[in-house]
Amino acid sequence: MNDRATLKRKIYEIDFGLYELLLFLDSHPTNQKAMQLTDEYREHRRELIDEYEKCYGKYIVSPSDVPTGKSWQWLDGPWPWDNDFMEA
Numbered sequence: 001m002n003d004r005a006t007l008k009r010k011i012y013e014i015d016f017g018l019y020e021l022l023l024f025l026d027s028h029p030t031n032q033k034a035m036q037l038t039d040e041y042r043e044h045r046r047e048l049i050d051e052y053e054k055c056y057g058k059y060i061v062s063p064s065d066v067p068t069g070k071s072w073q074w075l076d077g078p079w080p081w082d083n084d085f086m087e088a
Helices: 003-027 032-056
Strands: none
Touching: 003 032
C-alpha cells in the first residue's frame, strides 16, 4: 500500500470512529468521555486531511471546485473501483 492509500485509510478509520461516537451520543448526550473523544477524533481527522491536502491536493471536492470547460476532471482520474487503497 502506498503512502497516499495509507493516509486515506487512516482518515476512513477516524471517520468510522466518529460516526460510532455520534451514534452513541444520540442516546447518551451527556457522556463527557464520548464528547472528549469526539473532539479528539475531529482534531485528528483535521490533521490527517491537512497532511493529505499538503501532499496530494484536495481531499474533498465541492461543486465550487468543478472547473468550467468541456469535460469533468474526475472523468480523467481513476474510478473508485480502480483504486487499490483498501487492499492490503
